[in-house]
Each structure stands twice: as structure tokens, then as C-alpha cells.
Amino acid sequence: MGALLTLDGVGKTFDVDGKPVAAVDSVDLAIAENEFVSIVGSSGCGKSTLLNIVGGLEEATAGEVRIAGKPVTGPGRDRGFVFQGYSLFEWKTVAGNIRFALEKSRLSRAEKAERVEHFIDAVGLRGFENAYPGQLSGGMRQRVAIARALVYRPRILLMDEPFGALDAQTRGMMQELLLRVWGDHKVTVLFVTHDVDEAVFLADRVVVLASRPGRIKREIRVPLARPRPYDIVADPGFVAIKREILSDIREETLKSMQLALGSTERSLY
Amino acid sequence: MPIQDQRKAGAGRYLRLRRDIPDWLFTSAGVIFPALLILVWWAVTELGLVRPLFLPGPGDVLAEGVRQAREGILWADASVSIYRILAGWLTATVLAVPIGILMGNFRLIEGALEPLISTIRYMPVVALIPLSILWAGIGDGQKILILFLGTFFQQVLMVMDNVKTIDMNLIKAGQTLGFSNREILVRIILPAAAPGIWDTLRITIGWTWTYLVVAELVAANEGLGRRIMDAQRYLATETILFGTLFIGFLGFLTDYFFKRTGRVLFAWNRQRG
Ligand SMILES: Nc1ncnc2c1ncn2[C@@H]1O[C@H](COP(=O)(O)OP(=O)(O)OP(=O)(O)O)[C@@H](O)[C@H]1O
Numbered sequence: 364m365g366a367l368l369t370l371d372g373v374g375k376t377f378d379v380d381g382k383p384v385a386a387v388d389s390v391d392l393a394i395a396e397n398e399f400v401s402i403v404g405s406s407g408c409g410k411s412t413l414l415n416i417v418g419g420l421e422e423a424t425a426g427e428v429r430i431a432g433k434p435v436t437g438p439g440r441d442r443g444f445v446f447q448g449y450s451l452f453e454w455k456t457v458a459g460n461i462r463f464a465l466e467k468s469r470l471s472r473a474e475k476a477e478r479v480e481h482f483i484d485a486v487g488l489r490g491f492e493n494a495y496p497g498q499l500s501g502g503m504r505q506r507v508a509i510a511r512a513l514v515y516r517p518r519i520l521l522m523d524e525p526f527g528a529l530d531a532q533t534r535g536m537m538q539e540l541l542l543r544v545w546g547d548h549k550v551t552v553l554f555v556t557h558d559v560d561e562a563v564f565l566a567d568r569v570v571v572l573a574s575r576p577g578r579i580k581r582e583i584r585v586p587l588a589r590p591r592p593y594d595i596v597a598d599p600g601f602v603a604i605k606r607e608i609l610s611d612i613r614e615e616t617l618k619s620m621q622l623a624l625g626s627t628e629r630s631l632y
Numbered sequence: 633m634p635i636q637d638q639r640k641a642g643a644g645r646y647l648r649l650r651r652d653i654p655d656w657l658f659t660s661a662g663v664i665f666p667a668l669l670i671l672v673w674w675a676v677t678e679l680g681l682v683r684p685l686f687l688p689g690p691g692d693v694l695a696e697g698v699r700q701a702r703e704g705i706l707w708a709d710a711s712v713s714i715y716r717i718l719a720g721w722l723t724a725t726v727l728a729v730p731i732g733i734l735m736g737n738f739r740l741i742e743g744a745l746e747p748l749i750s751t752i753r754y755m756p757v758v759a760l761i762p763l764s765i766l767w768a769g770i771g772d773g774q775k776i777l778i779l780f781l782g783t784f785f786q787q788v789l790m791v792m793d794n795v796k797t798i799d800m801n802l803i804k805a806g807q808t809l810g811f812s813n814r815e816i817l818v819r820i821i822l823p824a825a826a827p828g829i830w831d832t833l834r835i836t837i838g839w840t841w842t843y844l845v846v847a848e849l850v851a852a853n854e855g856l857g858r859r860i861m862d863a864q865r866y867l868a869t870e871t872i873l874f875g876t877l878f879i880g881f882l883g884f885l886t887d888y889f890f891k892r893t894g895r896v897l898f899a900w901n902r903q904r905g
């Protein structure tokens with residue numbers, strides 16, 4: 364035990380035109396409280412599916428997800444979710460988006476207001492509380508999404524390529540911001556990305572997912588000290604880890620390309 | 633010299649692909665072009681190039697409008713027609729919005745209704761006039777029924793689409809935040825789809841307007857559409873033209889109203905970009 368989040372033989376098979384397609388296959392994973400785990404893998408390897416299962420948004424077709432020993436049966440407020448893309452409530456202001464996430468909690472009015480204020484500061488959006496998402500840049504929008512996912516104090520934060528659409532500079536700033544928020548608020552993070560630098564920079568442990576079906580290819584600890592400066596990416600320790608992951612991913616990508624090539628060849632006949 | 637290229641002189645600089653132009657120019661273009669058309673129209677008739685029976689001059693058409701306004705016919709016609717339009721369109725809307733929302737959210741309801749509605753919407757409304765008389769008599773009810781039929785089936789499918797195209801992650805966000813399905817429907821799906829639905833309402837009331845003449849084709853004594861059909865009998869071309877243009881004008885006002893109101897209602901949706 365000891366793990367906060369455990370995945371036990373988790374699998375998901377979709378039914379595509381009557382044919383079963385395995386998106387995720389026998390994933391075993393144990394994540395400790397306050398741990399930061401990145402999941403990397405090439406596009407379409409089942410990262411979102413896996414995260415959705417942990418989030419209770421999709422049902423696994425095999426295995427079980429447990430949080431503190433209790434099986435996950437649906438979405439719950441012990442988990443916060445930051446989605447791939449900018450999924451904000453466009454008709455609500457920044458503060459309104461964050462406040463909306465607190466509606467189902469039993470805090471008093473004053474406590475809620477205080478929480479909202481706290482998280483506006485935590486993600487550096489002071490001065491923009493009353494702006495609408497449509498007025499914000501991509502990085503600012505994702506900061507709202509992070510605040511919205513953390514404001515009700517979930518134990519686990521699930522993030523699905525949250526910075527995927529941002530430019531390199533903004534992305535770097537957001538990674539640092541995320542680490543700061545994570546350090547201040549002590550939450551367990553499961554972070555999906557296909558950017559290896561990002562995965563290693565953020566995480567205590569990187570899980571490499573193989574594709575078709577998505578299963579764990581390798582887990583790599585990242586023993587680099589924190590706080591990590593932004594230029595740690597040039598550190599030999601960092602580079603060594605990155606190199607291992609890259610070769611794993613390359614192998615997977617080649618495999619899936621060959622698969623794809625093979626199937627086109629076959630379809631030529 | 634890329635900078636030079638950017639600053640092309642003359643009209644060329646207003647004709648670059650997808651580039652914005654100053655607001656004053658955009659608005660002026662919308663006024664000047666129709667004005668030019670009217671000028672051509674005026675010249676053609678003034679020079680006697682066509683017989684007034686086929687195309688009366690703008691002056692004659694305007695005079696016809698003034699006459700109708702003086703005699704009070706115009707207001708009587710317009711108020712009757714506007715009432716029918718609003719009644720037909722509102723009835724359609726009141727039904728189409730909730731049904732479209734349900735179809736967009738529940739596959740079972742979509743499955744049950746979509747094939748039926750898709751079929752009916754291709755049926756020509758004019759062909760339904762005899763039935764509409766049989767069912768609704770020859771009073772206002774029949775006109776409203778025709779306008780309803782011309783609007784509802786298109787509207788319901790468009791509303792369904794408006795609901796379906798919202799970001800699925802918003803619904804997932806609602807689930808992770810602990811909202812019930814009902815709450816997600818009312819507090820997330822509805823507001824997210826609202827600007828699209830409003831646009832659908834704007835577009836469909838335009839279609840309702842285009843059905844006005846069809847609605848007033850049979851057993852009507854007054855109405856803008858009726859006036860046009862009557863004029864056909866006497867070959868009163870200026871009445872036909874005035875009536876047609878006037879319906880277009882009212883349609884334009886309706887559209888303007890919807891656009892303006894939409895901008896106020898969904899101010900949050902505008903600042904994008
Ligand atoms: N609802 C669904 N029905 C059928 N197949 C699905 C469904 N959702 C996902 N899949 C398939 O499962 C596989 C994994 O999808 P998933 O979205 O989890 O990948 P991903 O790793 O998140 O990809 P990306 O990096 O592009 O976001 C894909 O092959 C996809 O086509």
C-alpha cells in the first residue's frame with residue numbers, strides 16, 4: 364500500500380464499427396501522495412483515454428482504479444481535471460469560472476470567496492478577475508483552468524496535454540508556474556504530454572506508454588533535485604533520462620508506422 | 633522591400649485577401665452599392681429602355697409606398713403580416729428550441745425524431761396549403777400554420793446541431809466538478825450553445841419572412857404578401873415591387889435587431905480574437 368492512486372490491470376477496448384479496438388491495455392501503476400507523474404507517448408496511444416478512466420469520465424473495460432483504496436466508479440471532487448484544449452466557461456468571468464467549481468462544496472460564502480481570491484493570486488491572474496476567457500491569451504486561459512481544477516482542493520490533479528497548444532516561451536513559464544502551485548498546494552499530479560522535455564522537467568517519474576494498445580513500456584525515475592531551474596534541460600542527468608525516453612518513443616513510433624504501412628500495403632491488394 | 637509592399641497605394645490596399653478595411657468604408661460600401669443599383673434602375677426607366685409595365689421607375693415605386701402609407705393600407709398590411717410572422721415563428725421556436733436541445737443531448741430522441749424531421753423538411757410548404765386549410769380553416773390560424781411549417785423543421789435540426797457542436801470537455805468539466813446531468817444541461821450546455829441558438833433564431837426568422845407570400849396566398853384579405861398577389865391581377869407592377877422591397881426592408885430590420893441584441897446578450901462571445 365502507501366500509494367494514493369493505484370491502477371490495476373486497467374484496460375479499455377472501444378467498439379469501432381463492430382470491431383474491438385484496444386486503446387489501453389493492462390496498465391498497472393501506483394502513485395504516491397504528492398507525487399508528480401508524467402505520462403508520455405505518441406499521438407493516439409491512449410493517453411487521454413487512460414486519464415479519462417482515472418477521472419471517472421470513461422469506464423475501464425478491464426481492471427480497476429483505486430484512490431486511497433476505494434474503487435473509482437465515476438467522476439468525483441477528489442480529482443481535478445485540466446483538459447486538452449481550452450475548456451473554459453466562456454460566458455463566465457475568470458473569477459466566475461473558478462467560483463463555479465466551488466458551487467458543490469460545503470464551504471461558507473466567505474470561505475469560497477477567499478479560496479477564489481487565493482487561487483487568482485496563485486496562478487497570477489490578479490487584475491484579470493473580471494475578464495472573460497475570450498479576452499485572454501492561451502497561457503492565461505490554462506491558468507484559469509488550473510485554478511478551476513484546484514480550487515476545491517482535490518487530492519489528485521489530472522492534466523491532459525494542458526500546455527500543448529502554447530508557444531515554447533509561454534509553455535516554459537506555465538511549467539514553472541505549475542511546479543510552484545504544486546509545491547504550495549501539495550497535490551498528486553498525473554500529467555499527460557507528448558513532449559519529453561516537459562515530461563522530464565516536471566515529473567518525479569515518467570511513464571512511457573507504448574502505442575496500440577497503450578500499455579506501459581517503461582517507468583523512469585527523475586532523481587533531479589527541486590526546485591529545478593529552467594536550464595536544467597541542459598544538465599547531463601536530464602539529458603541522459605531524456606535520451607532513454609526518446610529512444611523508447613522512437614521505437615514505438617517506428618513500430619506504429621510500420622503497422623500503418625503494413626495495413627496500407629494490405630489494403631492495396 | 634516588404635514594407636513597401638504592405639503599403640500598396642490606391643484602392644489595391646482595400647482588396648487584399650481577408651484583410652480588414654476601415655469601418656467607415658465597409659459601411660459606405662453597403663450604402664453606395666445599392667444606391668448605384670437604384671441609379672441604374674432610375675436611368676434605365678427614365679431613358680425609356682423598358683416599358684413601365686415591366687419595370688416602373690424608383691420614383692413610381694416610392695410614390696406607391698407613399699400612397700399606401702397615406703391611405704393607411706401599409707400599416708394595416710404590415711401589422712397583420714408582422715403578427716403572423718411573429719406568431720408562426722414564435723410557435724416554431726418555442727417547440728424547436730427544447731426539442732432540438734433534447735435531440736442534441738439524447739441519442740435516443742435524436743434517433744426517434746431525426747429521420748422524420750429530415751423528411752418533412754424537404755416537403756414543399758406550398759403543397760401543404762390545401763391540407764392547412766382543411767386543418768386550420770381560412771383564418772389567421774392557417775397563415776400561422778404555414779409559417780410554422782416553413783420554419784419549425786429547419787429550426788429544430790439547426791438547434792440540435794448548435795447543441796452538438798459545443799465543446800465536449802465542458803460537459804466533462806461539469807462532471808468532474810460534481811454537477812448533476814440536469815445542472816450540466818441547464819448551466820453548461822445551454823449557455824454554451826446559446827450564441828449558436830440565437831444565430832439559428834436570427835437565420836430562421838429570415839426564412840419565416842420568405843414564406844409570407846406563400847402563407848397569404850389563399851383566403852387572405854390583407855397582409856403584405858396578399859397585397860402583392862392582388863397587384864398581380866391588375867398588373868400593378870409598382871405595387872408588386874414596393875411590396876417585395878418593403879418585406880425585404882422589414883427582414884433587414886429584423887436581422888439588425890437580432891444581431892444587435894445578440895451582441896449585447898453574448899458580449900463575452902465577441903471579444904475573441
Ligand atoms: N470514443 C472512442 N471510440 C472509438 N475509439 C476511440 C475513442 N476514443 C479514443 N479512441 C481511440 O483510442 C485510441 C487512443 O485515443 P486517445 O485519445 O486516448 O489517444 P491520445 O494518446 O490521447 O492521443 P493524442 O496525443 O492525439 O491526444 C485512438 O486510437 C483513438 O482512435
Ligand SMILES: [Mg+2]
Pocket residue numbers: 410411412447523
Ligand atoms: Mg489525448
